[in-house]
Amino acid sequence: MEEIEDEIPVISKSEIKRQMTALQKLGEELIALPKSKLNKLDLPENLRDAIDDAKRITAHGALSRQKQYIGRLMRIIDAQPIAEQLEKWRNHHSDENVVFHQMEQWRTSLINDDNSVTLFIADFPDVDVQQLRTLIRNARKEASLLQPPKSSRALFKLIRGIIETAHPELAAVDEEEPEDE
Incomplete structure (x- = not known):
């Protein structure tokens, strides 16, 4: 058998979970931002709507689900520029x-x-x-x-x-x- 030189790196389930948790935390930081700073970020419309909805939700369970939803949305976009801008602000x-x-x-x-x-x-x-x-x-x-x-x-x-x-x-x-x- 020939060895495949360009193997796809295997990512463990734990690493995937850490990445997802980090994106959800990033989403929580976005929820905490004032509107003036959110307006300065180039966010997709569905993510911005989800963040605005999360700001209005008061029930703990519903807010938790909304944060998870924001985390899922964060996975399908390039979150690196958002994280960099938040770091600059900090x-x-x-x-x-x-x-x-x-x-x-x-x-x-x-x-x-x-x-x-x-x-x-x-x-x-x-x-x-x-x-x-x-x-x-x-x-x-x-x-x-x-x-x-x-x-x-x-x-x-x-x-x-x-x-x-x-x-x-x-x-x-x-x-x-x-x-x-």
């Missing part, structure tokens, strides 16, 4: 968190350390130095008198505006739009 969110924490660190160090002012001005020369120093002085005063952090919030807004202007790629873009149902 990473974009984590990038926004990193930038947000950097802004908070700048604010904290500006309020607590006079040397940070010099570093901040060196990194962002377009800053209005007088406004920056005034907000820092007022934030320190509010903190010492245990007053609400009005100037500290204003300082954060100033830092955010400066960083977003200097580095537009770091700007936190709010892609969420209000849902209208």
